[in-house]
Amino acid sequence: QLQLQESGPGLVKPSETLSLTCSVSGGSISSNLYYWAWIRQPPGEGLEWIGSVYYTGSTYYNPFFQSRVSMSMDTSTKQISLRLSSMTAADTGVYYCARLFSGWLYWGQGLLVTVSA
Amino acid sequence: SYVLTQPPSVSVAPGQTARLTCGGNDIGRKNVHWYQQRPGQAPVLIIYYNSDRPSGIPERFSGSNSGNTATLTITSVEAGDEADYYCQVWDNVSDHVMFGGGTKLTVL
Numbered sequence: 001q002l003q004l005q006e007s008g009p010g011l012v013k014p015s016e017t018l019s020l021t022c023s024v025s026g027g028s029i030s031s032n033l034y035y036w037a038w039i040r041q042p043p044g045e046g047l048e049w050i051g052s053v054y055y056t057g058s059t060y061y062n063p064f065f066q067s068r069v070s071m072s073m074d075t076s077t078k079q080i081s082l083r084l085s086s087m088t089a090a091d092t093g094v095y096y097c098a099r100l101f102s103g104w105l106y107w108g109q110g111l112l113v114t115v116s117a
Numbered sequence: 118s119y120v121l122t123q124p125p126s127v128s129v130a131p132g133q134t135a136r137l138t139c140g141g142n143d144i145g146r147k148n149v150h151w152y153q154q155r156p157g158q159a160p161v162l163i164i165y166y167n168s169d170r171p172s173g174i175p176e177r178f179s180g181s182n183s184g185n186t187a188t189l190t191i192t193s194v195e196a197g198d199e200a201d202y203y204c205q206v207w208d209n210v211s212d213h214v215m216f217g218g219g220t221k222l223t224v225l
Contacts, residue, residue, distance in 0.1 A: 035212070037214060039214075039216075046203065046216060046217075046218045046219040047160065047203055047205075047216040047219070048216070049213070049214035049215065049216060052212060052214065054212075060211070060212040060213060062213070063118070096159060096160075100207065100214065102148075102165075102166075103148050103150060103165075103166075103206070103207035103209070104150040104162055104165040104166075104205070104207075105150070105152070105160075105162065105205065105214075106162065107159040107160055107161070108159065109159050110159050
């Protein structure tokens, strides 16, 4: 069964760059059927798509994050990475990794990231 | 960008039917997916391709999509259905994912 596990720091200082990793097990990461997405959820708020990466390495970003986001994937380690620069308190929230297949999402459990000095 | 509009909250008594809407311009031409998110948990897919149910999702959950509104219908609502519900579409031209703002379902 597919499992997605987010990992990274739970606490980031303002102005720093967030680096998260999503480890994929129980399924292929390099199939042309799938995109891999990052979504975040601020406390008490809704879901925000940050961006997606395709197995070719092509990336697609939410314009809101375009200027400070970077995603990539490593098929040898079956990991997807997210980098989000210039973090502020407004970036606090749960960050989810998800597989995008035919338009719908299969989610990891999420990782809480807090931005605070 | 494409906007999906959901009512912030819907309340329903146990045993009744809840109808949660997701509005968007000509959304009937798109595939809409629905997620249930209980407090402290990750979202779970409950309806895909407008009206299909993943295995393990009760038949009480159904979906429809036409015109400018997609609807998630929950019949015989139970206390355990109390959660946030999100609609979502994928634009296969821009490869962008879009979510509605979510609806909090309260079971009275």
